[in-house]
Amino acid sequence: MTMAQTRIMPDNPYLPSPARIEEVRVETPDTNTFRVVFCEDDCREGFVYRPGQFAEVSVFGAGEAPFSITSTPSRPGFLEFSIKRMGRVTSALHQMIGGERIGVRGPYGNNFPVGEWKGRKLLFIGGGIGLAPLRSAINYCLDNRADYGDIDIIYGARSPADLVFKPELERWEQRSDMRLHLTVDRGDDEWQGRVGFVPALLTELGPSPQGVSTITCGPPIMIRLVLQGLEQLGFRDEQIVTTMEMRMKCGIGKCGRCNIGRSYVCVDGPVYNYAQLKQLGSEL
Numbered sequence: 001m002t003m004a005q006t007r008i009m010p011d012n013p014y015l016p017s018p019a020r021i022e023e024v025r026v027e028t029p030d031t032n033t034f035r036v037v038f039c040e041d042d043c044r045e046g047f048v049y050r051p052g053q054f055a056e057v058s059v060f061g062a063g064e065a066p067f068s069i070t071s072t073p074s075r076p077g078f079l080e081f082s083i084k085r086m087g088r089v090t091s092a093l094h095q096m097i098g099g100e101r102i103g104v105r106g107p108y109g110n111n112f113p114v115g116e117w118k119g120r121k122l123l124f125i126g127g128g129i130g131l132a133p134l135r136s137a138i139n140y141c142l143d144n145r146a147d148y149g150d151i152d153i154i155y156g157a158r159s160p161a162d163l164v165f166k167p168e169l170e171r172w173e174q175r176s177d178m179r180l181h182l183t184v185d186r187g188d189d190e191w192q193g194r195v196g197f198v199p200a201l202l203t204e205l206g207p208s209p210q211g212v213s214t215i216t217c218g219p220p221i222m223i224r225l226v227l228q229g230l231e232q233l234g235f236r237d238e239q240i241v242t243t244m245e246m247r248m249k250c251g252i253g254k255c256g257r258c259n260i261g262r263s264y265v266c267v268d269g270p271v272y273n274y275a276q277l278k279q280l281g282s283e284l
C-alpha cells in the first residue's frame with residue numbers, strides 16, 4: 001500500500017482546522033452527506049488527500065469521530081463526508097445545517113492503491129453506508145477513466161430507502177463506460193430492480209478474476225460472505241482490498257486503540273488487502 005502525504009499541524013497534531021458546512025444532503029433516514037469547506041485558505045490548500053483516507057471531524061462541545069472522505073481529490077475545493085447517525089458526535093452532526101462550523105483534522109491513514117490499479121479492471125462491492133469510502137475511489141477512477149479497464153459496481157442496501165447517493169447511482173447507471181448492479185434485501189411498492197443480498201448477486205454475476213482488482217466495504221457479515229464468494233470465483237487474497245472501520249481515538253498512531261494484531265489501523269490502514277488481514281490474524 002502506498003502512504004499518502006499526510007498533513008499534520010506542526011505544533012499540536014490534535015488541533016482541528018475550522019471548516020464550514022456548505023451543504024447537507026439527506027441520503028437515507030439515518031445518513032446525511034455533509035459538504036465542508038475549510039475557513040482558511042492555507043488549510044484548504046494544505047489538505048492533500050487520496051481516495052480511501054479519512055479525517056477526524058469534530059463538533060464543538062460534542063467530541064470528534066473518524067469518517068472516510070467520500071469526495072474525490074479529482075474534484076477539489078471541498079470535502080464530503082457521509083455520516084450515519086450512531087451516537088453522540090454523529091447525532092450532533094445530524095442536528096447541524098449549512099453555514100455552521102465544525103473542525104476537521106487529517107487527512108489520515110493510507111489510501112486505495114489507485115496508481116497500482118492502472119490498466120486493470122475494477123470491481124467495487126459495497127453495502128449500505130459502505131459505499132461512502134468506495135465512492136471516492138470510484139469517482140477518482142471515473143475522472144481518470146482512460147487509466148482503467150472495465151469498471152463494475154455491485155451495490156446493495158437493506159431497502160430502496162437505504163440506498164445512498166441516489167442521484168449519483170442514476171448517473172452511473174446511465175453511463176456506457178461502466179456497469180452498476182444494484183440490489184436491495186427487501187423491495188417496496190415502487191422498486192422494480194433486483195431483490196437479494198449482495199454476495200448472492202456477486203455469485204450470480206460470476207466475474208472472472210483475470211486482471212481484476214476488487215474493493216469491498218460494507219457490514220461485516222456482507223464482507224465475510226463476499227470474501228467467500230470471491231475465493232470461490234478464484235480471486236487471490238492480494239486482489240481483494242477492503243477498508244476497516246475500527247474504533248479510533250487519536251487517529252495518528254499514539255493511543256493504541258485501533259489495532260489489528262500489531263497494525264494500527266489509523267496509520268497502516270484503513271485500507272488492507274485480504275492477504276495482509278489474514279497475516280495480521282484479523283477475524284474478518
Ligand SMILES: Cc1cc2nc3c(=O)[nH]c(=O)nc-3n(C[C@H](O)[C@H](O)[C@H](O)COP(=O)(O)OP(=O)(O)OC[C@H]3O[C@@H](n4cnc5c(N)ncnc54)[C@H](O)[C@@H]3O)c2cc1C
Binds near residue numbers: 081091132
Ligand atoms: C477509518 C474510519 C472511517 C469511517 N467512516 C465512516 C463513514 O464514512 N461514515 C460513517 O457514518 N461512519 C464512519 N465510521 C464510523 C464512525 O467513526 C462512527 O460511527 C462514529 O465514531 C460514531 O461516533 P458517535 O460519537 O456518534 O457514536 P458513539 O456515541 O461513540 O457510539 C454510538 C454507538 O456506535 C458504536 N460505534 C462507535 N464507533 C464505532 C465504529 N468505529 N464501529 C462500529 N461501531 C461503532 C458504539 O459502540 C455505540 O454503540 C468510520 C470509522 C473509521 C474508523
Ligand code: FES
Binds near residue numbers: 253265
Ligand atoms: S486511533 Fe490512536 S493509535 Fe489508532
